[in-house]
Amino acid sequence: MKAGAIDFLAKPCRHQDLLDAIAHAIERDRLDRAQRSELAELRSRYESLTPREREVMAFLVKGLLNKQVGAELGMTVPTVKFHRAHMMQKMKAGSIAHLVRISERLQARPGSRARPRPVRDPPIPVIKGQPSPTARCAVLARPLRSVW
Secondary structure, three states, rough: OOOHHHOOOOOOOOHHHHHHHHHHHHHHHHHHHHHHHHHHHHHHHHOOOOHHHHHHHHHHHOOOHHHHHHHHHHHHHHHHHHHHEEEEEEEOOHHHHHHHHHHHHHHHHHOOOOOOOOOOOOOOOOOOOOOHHHHHHHHHHHHOOOOO
16 A cells, blocks of 8 residues: 555544554554664674675575685685684574575565675686696596506
8 A cells, every 4th residue: 555554444433443453553563663673783793794704604605615615715614614703703693594594684675785795706817838727626636547
């Protein structure tokens, strides 16, 4: 209904119907305010994260393991654990499942500025005459041959 109307009453109406409609509107407004307040609290927690903690959070809520997050972001597992611990403490999340629910709440509202998105590092430049970083990885990934 337009202009935030919740219900309408046909004239003439009983006084009790009017009081019930008012009570219902007040209760609905109280719930809406509580939800907006909770979402504002979640946004402020997210805004308190460093950019690196936001990157780690984005990968963790996708279900990646610490080792995979480290590989994606180019950092060691202990560094990932460090950022993860600080991020979990700042977000007041007791588990990854709780963190996923928080992330969903942050993304549920359209136009929200607090959307966790991973930021990719720029590509590694290749120097002439040297193999590319991906070529080195391919060489290391080959199985070793037996010399016997």
